[in-house]
Amino acid sequence: MTDTSATEEAGPEDTGKALVLFMPSGQRGYFPVGTPVIGLYATSNPARTGPYLSRDLTVNRYEEAVRQYIGKDSAELRWGARVRHPDAMQLITIDDVKGKIDEFMAKN
Numbered sequence: 001m002t003d004t005s006a007t008e009e010a011g012p013e014d015t016g017k018a019l020v021l022f023m024p025s026g027q028r029g030y031f032p033v034g035t036p037v038i039g040l041y042a043t044s045n046p047a048r049t050g051p052y053l054s055r056d057l058t059v060n061r062y063e064e065a066v067r068q069y070i071g072k073d074s075a076e077l078r079w080g081a082r083v084r085h086p087d088a089m090q091l092i093t094i095d096d097v098k099g100k101i102d103e104f105m106a107k108n
Contacts, residue, residue: 018031018032018035018036019035019036019037019038019101019104020035020036020037020038021037021038021040021097022037022038022039022040022051034053036053036054036057036104036108037051037053037054037057038054038057038058038059038097038100038101038104039051039054039057039058039059040059040089040092040097041058041059041060041061041062042061042062042064042065042083042088042089042091042092043062043065043082043083043084043085043088043089044062044082044083045062045074045080045081046058046060046062048079048080056103057100057103057104058100059092059096059097059100061088061091061092061096062074062083064091065083065085065088065091066081066083068091069083069085069087069088070083
């Protein structure tokens with residue numbers, strides 16, 4: 001039997017907490033300042049474009065994408081270089097995202 005009382009009592013509607021899942025796509029969402037963001041990055045460098053208040057929640061597969069799809073180390077690329085491969089975001093797994101959600105929930 002699973003105890004669901006903690007989940008029911010600690011929902012966002014009860015605590016006022018929110019969490020945003022964000023993938024850079026050229027269109028920026030607008031959220032209240034301080035809203036935690038899980039950023040998903042494989043095609044761009046989160047050091048350049050990532051959420052500045054939630055770096056710890058960022059899923060970063062940029063280095064792996066650069067190696068796999070460009071065949072170089074990111075240090076060899078110009079600042080701001082992007083990985084323009086249609087499969088690059090596939091490097092981010094469900095487990096990556098779930099891990100960041102779990103990390104957020106454990107702290108809040």
